[in-house]
Amino acid sequence: MYPKINDLLMISVDSGDEKETRVEYKSRIADMDEDSILIEVPIREGGGQLKKLFVGDELSIYFMTDGGVKNYFNSYVTGFKQDVIRMVRIRKPDPDSIGKIQRRSFLRVSGELEVAVRMDNDRRFLTRTDDIGGGGISFYCEPEHRVAEGDRMSCWVVVPYKNGSLEHVPFEGEIVRIKALDNGRKIVMAKFTTIADIERQKLIRYCFERQLDFRR
Structure with a gap:
């Protein structure tokens, strides 16, 4: 089950530094297409700093569904889109790879x-x-x-x-x-x-x- 437009995503970014990968950022889904999810630039949870992302950055993501269930998936940045706001394009996961079991392993x-x-x-x-x-x-x-x-x-x-x-x-x-x-x-x-x-x-x-x- 995919998240929907306007859903909130909680994101961790693989930097190679274990301490940094524990930092959580939040973003919102702005748009979707067949292969991609377009999200707003992530903001650090509790801090407010914007997170600059680069093509290829690996992401561990979860979103909440009805009943407060967390759904996890992994993705990576494929590009950017400039519209009214700047958006980050990430790879849409295979629906079978979205699960309720927490996965913090990046694409490594x-x-x-x-x-x-x-x-x-x-x-x-x-x-x-x-x-x-x-x-x-x-x-x-x-x-x-x-x-x-x-x-x-x-x-x-x-x-x-x-x-x-x-x-x-x-x-x-x-x-x-x-x-x-x-x-x-x-x-x-x-x-x-x-x-x-x-x-x-x-x-x-x-x-x-x-x-x-x-x-x-």
Whole structure:
């Protein structure tokens, strides 16, 4: 069951930072078409700040139906529309994916992709990702590579598709969290700070292909 025009949506945005993903924003549905839901620019719940969104941003959303039941779905930003007000276009979910069980997992999939990392001090290394999404990645880091939360970096990641083609996706990112492993290695979680819309869409395409594989 889809939400309706004028329904209120409660939204969380995947930024790669766990603290930020717990922030809730509210928006209202302004219009709908066959493939998209057009919403007003989200406002932070209790704070009033507008949330600037970008194409490819992953969203966890719920809306209320009669009786106070929360209905959850995941989506992502596909574009914008300027009318009387500025609207954000998000992907309309498959009706079967809308459920009453809370889901806070964003469109992020596990996968070991090759990634080249260049830190701000020009240190460089090659490694592999642990997971990847439209808002950020996490990757393995050997003990000899010193990294810290807040460090910035320039990277590219090799993205393979089911048809056999490969894409090299460049981006700039910031480390938001580091998890130490028992073997001395680390998992570094980073959010994208600069990535072209077309490059983000390449990552989202890969994530959807991987999700289809998992479902099969």
